[in-house]
Amino acid sequence: MRKTIVITLIFLQTIFLLAQEKSLTEYVNPFIGTSNFGTTNPGAIAPRGMVSVTPFNTAGKVNGELEKDSRWLSTPYVAENTFLTGFSQVNLSGVGCPELGVILAMPTTGELETDYLKYGSTYSDEKAHPSYYSVELDKHNVRVEATATTRTGVSKYHFPAGQANVLINLGLGLTNEEGALVKIVSDTEIEGIRNVGTFCYYKPEESYPVYFVARFNKPAKRTGIWKRPRKYEGVEAQWMGYNGKERRYEGYRKEIIGDSIGTYFSYDFDEPTTVEMKIGVSYVSIENARENLERETSTASFDQIRKTNDQEWNRLLGKIQVEGGSEEDKTIFYTALYHTLIHPNTLNDGNGEYPSMAQRKTMKTDGTRYTTFSFWDTYRNLHSLMSLVYPEQQSNMVKSMLDIYKESGWLPKWELNATETTTMVGDPAGIVLTDTYLRGITDFDAELAYKAMLKSAETIENNPLRPGIEDYLSKGYLTTKTTNSGSVSTTQEYNITDYAIAQMAKELGKKDDFKRYSKRSVSYRKLFDPKLNLLRPKNDDGSWNEPFDPGFGNDFVKNLGFIEGNSWQYTFMVSHDAKQFIKMMGGGKAYVNQLNKVFEQDQFDMANEPDIAYPYLYNFVKGNEWRTQDKVKELVRKYFTNAPAGLPGNDDTGTMSAWLIYSMMGIYPVVPADPSYTLSTPFFDKITIQLNPKYYQAKTLVIEKNGEGKHIKNIKVGGKPHKGYFVDHSELTETGHLEIIMD
Amino acid sequence: MRKTIVITLIFLQTIFLLAQEKSLTEYVNPFIGTSNFGTTNPGAIAPRGMVSVTPFNTAGKVNGELEKDSRWLSTPYVAENTFLTGFSQVNLSGVGCPELGVILAMPTTGELETDYLKYGSTYSDEKAHPSYYSVELDKHNVRVEATATTRTGVSKYHFPAGQANVLINLGLGLTNEEGALVKIVSDTEIEGIRNVGTFCYYKPEESYPVYFVARFNKPAKRTGIWKRPRKYEGVEAQWMGYNGKERRYEGYRKEIIGDSIGTYFSYDFDEPTTVEMKIGVSYVSIENARENLERETSTASFDQIRKTNDQEWNRLLGKIQVEGGSEEDKTIFYTALYHTLIHPNTLNDGNGEYPSMAQRKTMKTDGTRYTTFSFWDTYRNLHSLMSLVYPEQQSNMVKSMLDIYKESGWLPKWELNATETTTMVGDPAGIVLTDTYLRGITDFDAELAYKAMLKSAETIENNPLRPGIEDYLSKGYLTTKTTNSGSVSTTQEYNITDYAIAQMAKELGKKDDFKRYSKRSVSYRKLFDPKLNLLRPKNDDGSWNEPFDPGFGNDFVKNLGFIEGNSWQYTFMVSHDAKQFIKMMGGGKAYVNQLNKVFEQDQFDMANEPDIAYPYLYNFVKGNEWRTQDKVKELVRKYFTNAPAGLPGNDDTGTMSAWLIYSMMGIYPVVPADPSYTLSTPFFDKITIQLNPKYYQAKTLVIEKNGEGKHIKNIKVGGKPHKGYFVDHSELTETGHLEIIMD
Incomplete structure (x- = not known):
């Protein structure tokens, strides 16, 4: 009798606690x-x-x-x-x-x-x-x-x-x-x-x-x-x-x-x-x-x-559960996750119909035709986050990209409601296709995707995705004659996509392509001025464009070399070639010094994409990982708050929010089209990500932070000690466990 | 054998002649x-x-x-x-x-x-x-x-x-x-x-x-x-x-x-x-x-x-066959008939659907819903011509008018594609309804038509068809205060409609209404200035508006008393009260003299409706019928030719053309809503109108002109001598024969 009463009390208490617990949408x-x-x-x-x-x-x-x-x-x-x-x-x-x-x-x-x-x-x-x-x-x-x-x-x-x-x-x-x-x-x-x-x-x-x-x-x-x-x-x-x-x-x-x-x-x-x-x-x-x-x-x-x-x-927010951390941190975290679930958004009707690209003929899909693909922004982090947490959605996004290719003859760049707005520069779709595929979301036509990627990488005439490609292929870069805006930035973007093509070629067993595109992917090096340790625009004859002010172009001022930015904000955007780039800079110390200058001289722009991975770049130089940990924490605290002004600028269809989610989870996909993460300090004690069994081996990915110190002491993956501050996506999704031990 | 050959030759000759004969559309x-x-x-x-x-x-x-x-x-x-x-x-x-x-x-x-x-x-x-x-x-x-x-x-x-x-x-x-x-x-x-x-x-x-x-x-x-x-x-x-x-x-x-x-x-x-x-x-x-x-x-x-x-x-042009007359005359005649068969035109779709007035809800008709009713123009002659030659069409036109009343609450004035444009002045629909009914086209809801006519004749507030009705009813006329444009003209138009209502009331056995509307129909008399023998505008206090220039208003100049015209062009537009009006003028001679002045002083406007019946008004004064004959002939020759400029001005949805057709046939419906014609000289030797047996007793109406003299000597209707220059529509359609014998 007494036992029953106790059990009933416990039961009632549980009900009470459950009733009290905030639902995630309340965050x-x-x-x-x-x-x-x-x-x-x-x-x-x-x-x-x-x-x-x-x-x-x-x-x-x-x-x-x-x-x-x-x-x-x-x-x-x-x-x-x-x-x-x-x-x-x-x-x-x-x-x-x-x-x-x-x-x-x-x-x-x-x-x-x-x-x-x-x-x-x-x-x-x-x-x-x-x-x-x-x-x-x-x-x-x-x-x-x-x-x-x-x-x-x-x-x-x-x-x-x-x-x-x-x-x-x-x-x-x-x-x-x-x-x-x-x-x-x-x-x-x-x-x-x-x-x-x-x-x-x-x-x-x-x-x-x-x-x-x-x-x-x-x-x-x-x-x-x-x-x-x-x-x-x-x-x-x-x-x-x-x-x-x-x-x-x-x-x-x-x-x-x-x-x-x-x-x-x-x-x-x-x-x-x-x-x-x-x-x-x-x-x-x-x-x-x-x-x-x-x-x-x-x-x-x-x-x-x-x-x-x-x-x-x-249900969707619940794919990531966090424990520990303040109510404010939970709020900015789940609000960011909500922001990443707004765009890309649904284009097709309930009956599957949607308009084809440009001509708007009526098409039909069995899945979801997504739209609002702002790839110049989102290739950097949002889609790899989707691949991890919502792979069934990311799969449909990739299929939508291929549908767009089939309808219009070109992959999307900045697609909106079945129109190609051609906003910004670069040819980012291939990065997303490769990144998704290499993360294990392979239920799409990879050969078609590859063909589509090659089309924009190879077409010389009337190429809407890669204007200036002729110079890019012959010289290795766009010049101040090729374009009056962003010759360096555009070269870098093409390089990253070529890097992605190379990785996809490798995966698909196309060895010659792998070699060729690997080579193409580092042509930005020709724009590196070792005297300045910066990238800078070149003229048609191969000479440096003069005068050159690496700070010019901040605050979105139009300039010859860089789009929506300046040399400081773009120079390090070559993480796919980090090892060689550090050498070119004169080694790790020089690289770190130069990177420090970006922050010290107030050149860093949290509100725009080219440099948002910068705080994670310290991880490339052993012994400087603490700088990443400190800088990420500083930036999160400075720019992301529970207030109307609590984003650094345009959310860019969830890109800024995806940066925050990753940063608060202690992982970041620092190299586009590379299925790995670099690590920093999680903002929560425990983060549990539900993994979709269709794509992943582990049921969940648990990220645990142990210890109260300021910097990371040890890292364990799948319960085993892990060397270095980079971890493969596959390791995490197979073992389901990442432990960050603070000093 | 010889006989056969002769017959064959005659037959071949006939075929040849038939083949040679121009079809009417070629005219x-x-x-x-x-x-x-x-x-x-x-x-x-x-x-x-x-x-x-x-x-x-x-x-x-x-x-x-x-x-x-x-x-x-x-x-x-x-x-x-x-x-x-x-x-x-x-x-x-x-x-x-x-x-x-x-x-x-x-x-x-x-x-x-x-x-x-x-x-x-x-x-x-x-x-x-x-x-x-x-x-x-x-x-x-x-x-x-x-x-x-x-x-x-x-x-x-x-x-x-x-x-x-x-x-x-x-x-x-x-x-x-x-x-x-x-x-x-x-x-x-x-x-x-x-x-x-x-x-x-x-x-x-x-x-x-x-x-x-x-x-x-x-x-x-x-x-x-x-x-x-x-x-x-x-x-x-x-x-x-x-x-x-x-x-x-x-x-x-x-x-x-x-x-x-x-x-x-x-x-x-x-x-x-x-x-x-x-x-x-x-x-x-x-x-x-x-x-x-x-x-x-x-x-x-x-x-x-x-x-x-x-x-x-x-088929439709062939409802009137003419013989004699020049090729040019046939051309202007059949072109005019073609013009009267353009508007009113079909509004409903093949499935019977058409939009309702103003709100454009989808309605359905079994017959034809006609549109483009320019009644201020067409009430004067076009619709009576339709009643005679195409009564099945006129019946549907009247039914369309009643549909418009049912949909909008008001009869049409200047209806166009299910909108009421309210162009021009007056309340002319009732004239058409009465005229049609009295000519024997009675297969429509006459009581409804009568009710509709009364509505605009009696409604004081928010009456879109008779603005100024309060003054019209209390004073007998609109004043220069009631309207800044056309107070006399509008009074005359309301009078004519009231005359039509009176005739309809008589036909439907509504004796009180007949008396009341007969009285209302002559209120224009108060605007008659016996000193000038002209109509002229009055002020709100009953005084004449000064200064008064009876010639002012020609050429469509806006003026207080008259719409699209002047006193000369409107004064005689009271044919429904011709007998009394002639008395008011001081008798037939004074009337003729005054009417002569209109032409002599170049005040007559062949291109606008108010005075187009003027040439026929001489027939009201015995012994002056030759003037009508001469004047009509003169006007036809002056204004109607086989050339682009061969109409006197706006055809007014067939009104000018209907004037020509009547004038060339030698008959004219000089009193609106009165089922009669006044006579002049036909332009052809013989005119044969096919009559619709559904509405008319005679199979055809034949108008014959005999003799070559300049003026009419005798008139026969149904083979019997006819007195005077007016003939009832019923007499013509019953006997089927009008003979004009020239002197």
Whole structure:
């Protein structure tokens, strides 16, 4: 009897503890990165969702210097701003170019007003979780709640009594593209199309449509469309009493087309009333948008949808469990992991259909066609993290890359919604393909991948991925004549890809290719000036370009040798050739001295990719590993915090976040396309990564930190002492255990 | 044997004569009215077709002062112009406001060029019949042929060897509306939407879409879409290398939306090759446009379609046969009849569907839903002509009017493609309803029609058809305070409609209404100034508006009293009260004298409706009928010729042409809503009108002119001597015979 009571007590205590324990999504703070140009947003989203319901507060001069049209601004939401003009349903997170941020839904009260400068509102009491966003709109006294499925945004508007309106503004948007079509299907449904595109203000010929269907749970009393036509000039203007003025089409049931149009659904409520609206989205057709909405939300309530979404986030975040460490550290860690699960995102509809590259013919996939591949950023760390933690996703990402190759004839570089934006330099896809393959994700057509890699590496004429390839092949590098921007950087990028091709050739038994590409991969050496111990641009005749200021190019100033950076920030970006490079520098000491200068002279840029592996480079010089451990810790503490400004800059579709995750786990993939990690100090006592048995031998990879000292004393892999600060991916995933023993 | 030979010879001779005889469509010259602001066009069209394939030559400064954007120009084609930029598929004929003239197809050769100023061409060797238009494009060395079904334009392009392109430009158009969507479905098919509307530069909130599907008989080698986006200004413009520049989307297969977009289908021909293109149109949906195309053209060849179309024109034109008269007279007569068979035109699709008024919900009809009801013009003669010659069409027109009432709550005034443009003044629908009913076309809901007529006659608040009705009812007239334009004209128009309501009330046995509306119908008398023997505007306090110049308002100058005219041109527009009006004038002699002054002082305007019945008014004063005969003959000879300038001005959707047809037949419906005609001299020896046995007793109405004298001596109806110069419609359609015996 007594025993039963004890057991019951223990059982109840366990229940109590379980109930008290925070779910992992509670450790996510979606406001991290919403300031300091992190360009993330706090909108409700499903993992890798096509849709997010994002507060849009970057329109309207009242927002001051962070107004979307007053500068280069690439996010729908900024923590500092105060004036909200709606909730955009398709958005990019952590990018450096304005795009999407369209299908803007907005609840308003009182007489209908369709000018966003007039219906926009200040707001308060924001709440954000991955699956949920909520806010009070001060002007309208409306509480907004939002959640989402993969392809459907779900909003709940708590209206007071009186006139209530739900606007969908298709004129406003973060994108610089214009043009929309809308049709009110019934008093509970709208369908429409919005043009988007010209990411980074180029490739206008690849602008494209996004389709949507919006459904309301309550029939509107009045429905209509508004349009603001452009203002005519000249002789005809005098006959146009309506010139440039807003038009309203109340009760209209056919298509309206225009650059500045929107719909309104209005109600007259006797008492406070809640309206739910779902917006299904597709990049294929209106029919698919409707099917996505029905397939994913069916008759589910807002709360059910939110719960399902939250469970999926918890399931994915739970692939990495951390123990020890502060609540703040857990927050920045899981928020970073959440950021890596936003992009690449889903492009295909629920029925598998998606648009082909550029021409947008309708294709079909059995798996997931991913999009938003910002490879110049993500090849450095994000994809190897995906290979480790979410290999089933990474497999589909690689297959999507090959689909893109099959459709367009070229691998992607910066692919967005089936357009190739050709943003940044280099030819990074091959690095990701090789890296993934060598990490054991081999369930894709490796020969096709290899063929695709060779195409951009070998094609001389009309090569969209490797401009300047002729000079690159004949001279070994691009010159200041080849390009007026980034001749050294681009040479380095091509080298790294050639290194990846060499590794893949080796793996596939193509010995001649291995040799040839290994040689090509180190041609950057010709740009090394031993007098300066730096890389610097050369002219067409082989002479150094003069004058040369290795500090010039910081802060994104355009320069001949380097893209988004300077010589200091690029010189060490040759980790695939580290051994020889250290020799060229004059040995380990000279290398460390030179690397120290980068930090000491404030040339290091945590906010941009070329130098983000720098803190790990000390590990290449024996006896200097403590510098890596100290520097990584310092940088994490300096740049990553639980605050809106808690990212160093653009998250770059999760690249900065992936850097943080690795850095906090004590491992980093310092050599692209090399299936290994270099080591530093974990921020947690124990980290357990669930490994997918389809790809990996061990069920989990456990990283343990033991001891309280400042620096690493010993390392064990699979329980055995490990020599050096580099460890193979295969060793970790086979043994499942890494122990870091502090001194 | 000999007899047989004779018979055979006679038979052969008859065959020969029949073969020689011109078909009636050969008497139609579609170029009549294409100059002098007739605003007709020579495009290929089926009777009352939704579609016409019309040469478009009003764009481009090279066309000089008849360029569409340099002035108020309301036609896609002008005889004087020389620069052709395509073939528009939906067009209006004989209207005074720019609208439609869109879906511009253009064959070009050589390298693709999408700027119409560059691909436009001079042209030569035009041929036009109702069913057919053909032209040589000089620049491209392409022969174009066009024909049409009711809802499908069919074009044939004879290309030389080399690169050939077929453009569909959705940016260019006669309409002032913008906005289009297009999608290339395959290498032989395009679908799209074009915004149109704002006829006469108003009612922007009723702009609407026209849908189309284009099909080619040969797969294109290359297909694509071009877009010219608007030019950005401000800080963002500096990042847009593409700002305002043309974009091309080659091979693209999704929707493109924009104000200035178009498609190209390109071929590389080894030898001269013909391409046929069909464009199906609908005002309901793309699906219906496709169905219309398939239903109406199926597998028929260009020549078969043309032949069917020509047969239908001949069938309808053949409802009136004329004998005697010159070839020129036959030409202007049948061309006029052809003009009356263009508008009103078909709105519904082949499956019966059409858009409802304003809201554009999809409706369905068993008959024909007609559109383009320019009633201020057509109530005066066109609809009574239709009642006589094409009563089955007029019946459907009246039913369409009632459908419009049911959908919108109001009868139409100037209805266009299910929008109410509210062009001009007055409330003319009731006149047409009554006139039709009293002429024996009674197979519509007369009580509903009557109810509809009363609604606009009685509604005080928010009455879109009778603005100023409060003053009209209380004072008997509109004042210079009620409106700043046309207070007298509008009073007269309301009077005529009230007269029509009175006649309908009488017919339906509503005696009180008859009395009341009879009284209302003559309230214009209060605006008669016996000192001047003219109508003139009054102020709100009942005083005459000063100063008063009865000649002011000529040439469409805006003035207080009269719309599109002056006191001279309106004063006599009271034929429904002619007897009393003559008394008011001081008797027949004074009336004739005053009427003479209109002509003598060059105040008569043949080109506008208010005074077009004036030449017939002499018949109201016994002994002056010769003046009508002379004046009508003089006007026909002066204003109507077999030449582009052969109409006096805007054809006004067939009103001028109907005037000519009546005038050449020797009868005219001088009192609106009164089922009678007044008589003058026929221009032919014998006119035979086929009467529809469903509505009329006699099989034909034969009008014979006998004798060669200058003036009418005797008149016989049904073979019996007839007294006076007025004859009832019923007498003519019962006896089937009118004989005019000249002195």
